[in-house]
Amino acid sequence: MSHNNSESMDFYKYLCHKIGSEEVVRARRLTLLSNDFGSNKYISQVSSGSKGEGLNLQGSDTDLMFIDPIFIVYESEKDAVQDGRIVLVMDNDDTHPCFTRLRLYTNSNILPHLSKTIIEQHKGNNLLSSEHYKLEQLKQIKSSVPYMQNIHGPCITDLKDEYDLAYCLKCDQWVSEAKSWISRPRTTWPAAELISKISQFNGKQKNTLLSILENSFQKGIQIFSSSETLNGYRRFPCEISRSVCLNATLLQEIADNVYPLHRPFVNILGILNTLLNHCKSKLSRCIFTLSFSFECQSIPLALPYINNPNNKQQYKNYKHDLSQLLMGLHSDAVSGWLKLASFFYVHKRYLTSIAIINYTLSKCSDHIRSMFQLSFSNSTLHQNQISTYKLNPLLQEKLMTVLKSIKTHFVIFMAKSSVIPKELKFDVMVTPKCFEFIPFAHFLSFLCSYHLQNFISCRYAVHLLSESFIEHSSATRKMNLNTQILLGIVFQLFEDRDMARQLFSKVAQSDRSNITSAAFRLAQL
Known part of the structure; x- marks a missing residue:
């Protein structure tokens, strides 16, 4: 019996890891x-x-x-x-x-x-x-x-x-065919005859039934563990604590699903109404707050450029975008600040933008960077990764704090966004664009220093951007190409046309689907 209990608990842990616990x-x-x-x-x-x-x-x-x-x-x-x-x-x-x-x-x-x-x-x-x-x-x-x-x-x-x-x-x-389902009787099961049989159940029959159930249980585990979905059960390290698996899986599920990449029409009032009137549990309030903040952050990123607006319209747009971006800071700890820095750059407040960039990078500590590198890939977490989560001090924080700290993979700008730097305007003419947060931070810092004619800071930003490109060279191909575009723009502004041409040419050769601006920029050199 003790072996069966142990087997049952091990299989339960595996199911929680593979399919998800009740909370996941x-x-x-x-x-x-x-x-x-x-x-x-x-x-x-x-x-x-x-x-x-x-x-x-x-x-x-x-x-x-x-x-x-x-x-x-x-x-x-x-x-x-x-x-x-x-x-x-x-x-x-x-x-x-x-x-x-x-x-x-x-x-x-x-x-x-x-x-x-x-x-x-x-x-x-x-x-x-x-x-x-x-x-x-x-x-x-x-x-x-x-x-x-x-x-x-x-x-x-x-x-x-x-x-x-x-x-x-x-x-x-x-419809009339479905109304019988609404008014269906719910007191006919279990039937009186079945209740009578249960009440007359004796000890011998109980032991016989337990033996049958135990054998069926063992056969059931064997059948499930040989299926395509659950065939990893025998290799699952059951000594991993359920709380660690739960924490890692919970974080992964929320971070993967609460931030959709592209949503052109935002129903922000629907989210806000649900958050205020229907979210009772701590988990639901956390998820809907993150979703609401993300949508607020996305609104100015999705608004198009307005040609020659008057002063009143400019001021109205400025206040609107700023308020939405400030509310959007609650959706993550890094990319939200970088979008705000980009907003101030677009409005030529370069010193403010630099201050926000420096603050953001100071908050981007080593354990956040390590989580960025190892977590939330599409693959299942391995044992050594789960151990990293267990030791990570972020897991001692509240769920909301952790999610804001780890959702720092990239900075997204929607098509024709009004808050993207003008140097990248062509890149978002048709489709959204994603940039890794650290290379984008150094790129934005370079642009601010360039317009302030602080060329010492410019060279330092170029150095950091080059280092970040090498450091994140294992990123996805699409992200890698976008980082090379940033480097090419930097060298082009610095009058190093040969290096810019080399980078744009390299990206254009790899970009067979023409998803980047490399070919266009190469033609302009």
């Missing part, structure tokens, strides 16, 4: 929920599937549902209300159980051309064509997200089958 699963669900509340305010997003339930299993994809705001569905014509949306009415004649046709109720003559392309005739009725609707959605998505290429069942998928996007039509009321 809750954190996953909350981070995805915060992303849903902060998603496109015109098209509501709902995270679904196994990941939406808080599970992150090997090979599982990301399932997202989007509620199409153009349409509204009613069960019958007597319920239909014309409110500016295209009204569809359910038609269940000659359909399989749980399936329905959607008949157009809105006058087809007033439909826009785009909507007419997804309507087909059937027995004299105008019906929504599921196939044409999906093809039209795929066409629109491909224009902005080229890797979304395929239709699989009801979903639009990417080339690697990592994402499933389902566009849905909403009915605001429970």
Whole structure:
């Protein structure tokens, strides 16, 4: 029995490490929920599937549902209300159980051309064509997200089958077929006969049942441990304390999911309303506060340049951007300050920008840098990495403090951002751009010193930028190319055209997809 208890605890620890403890699963669900509340305010997003339930299993994809705001569905014509949306009415004649046709109720003559392309005739009725609707959605998505290429069942998928996007039509009321589920009886189980059998259960039967359950348990572990998802159980070091695994996994899940890379439409009021009125637990308040701060930080980064604004508009934009960036400082400890420094650089407050950069780098201590280098890759944490977390003093701090300290991987600027340095304006003409935080800090410091004509500080910043490039040469290829672009710009401003040409040429040769500005800058030299 003691062996079985030990085996059971070891398997439980492994499941907590592999799938996630109750708190880790809750954190996953909350981070995805915060992303849903902060998603496109015109098209509501709902995270679904196994990941939406808080599970992150090997090979599982990301399932997202989007509620199409153009349409509204009613069960019958007597319920239909014309409110500016295209009204569809359910038609269940000659359909399989749980399936329905959607008949157009809105006058087809007033439909826009785009909507007419997804309507087909059937027995004299105008019906929504599921196939044409999906093809039209795929066409629109491909224009902005080229890797979304395929239709699989009801979903639009990417080339690697990592994402499933389902566009849905909403009915605001429970349909009659579903109302029985709401009022279903909940007191019929367990039945009286089953309760009677349980109460008459004797000791001999109990021992027999325990023996059967123990054998089934052992067979169950063997079956699970030989599966593709849980085949690492026998190699799992069970002596690792659950608290250490929990801390590391919890940090990784929140940091990986609470900061989406690109969100063009921000529903910041939805996040704020949820934070103020519905977040009761410490974990939910932490996650939604981080998400709210990140969205505040993203607003000025996503605002476009305004050509020749008047003084009043300039002052209004300045105060607005500054307030959002200051609120955004609560989302992380380093990149938020660097975005603020970039904001002051754009507004020619070079000394203020330098002061913020120096403060930021002083806060970027060795243990934060080491966590940046080892943590939050897409691979699973290994035992030596978990030991690093266990010894790391950051784990003694509150969860909010830790997350603000470690989410320092890069600085993101949205397409056509108004707060990116003008020297990088061309790099964000179409797509967002990410820069490693340390190289970007030295690059920004160089620009400030250059405009102040402090050439001694310029040379020192170039030296630090070159060192950081060598130090972070193991970073992702995309990040490495962006750092070389920063170096090339520095040498170009310093009139070292040969070195700039060499760097831009090297990046252009590696940049087969033309995701950088290297080719353009090379042509300008």
